[in-house]
Amino acid sequence: MTCPQLEELDLLHSHICQAMGDPKRILILYALHEQPRHVTALADDLGLPQPTVSRHLRILRQRALVTTQRDGPAVVYRLVDDRMIHVLDEMRQVLRDVMARQSEILS
Template sequence: MCQGLADPTRILILYHLADSPRRVTELAEMLEARQPTVSHHLKVLRDRGLVTATREGNAVRYDLRDRRIIEALDLLRAVMADMLADQARLVSAATL
């Protein structure tokens, strides 16, 4: 699962899917990325069990497998922000 979260583009994809299920073309447009690149990232996310894929005619619609992944990402972001703030305070105190 962690490898699926190791790329910022994949994290953005997950946040876009939190709003609603989307097709590759929609995600590519939202991310301003090439469709093959987005397809590759979606394959990684699917292989890691983070998203599901449902065929709709010629297209595939992707959705989050479990919406709690967004809660986990938000928690990780908050922890990282706190850690960075602590480091900034240490650097600031050391330069006084």
């Protein structure tokens, strides 16, 4: 893969990285990967206040990371692209590896 251009990195940062700027949004993505949910079910499952979840969902929706579908009077949220979870899993593995190396250096 070639080195990305600065413009592409600016887009990546503003579109994706800033959306991942709050751990609650990452948690929401993982929950929606398990199954699509209504905002109240999502809030209950995550133990977060519903207004907080709604605010984070709005940001994720603005970044096109989640989408909505009507279910009668309710709105169901779903993850747009499962690759996002794979990326997050890879980042978590990198973090584990870095922490393990740091632990070895300190011991």
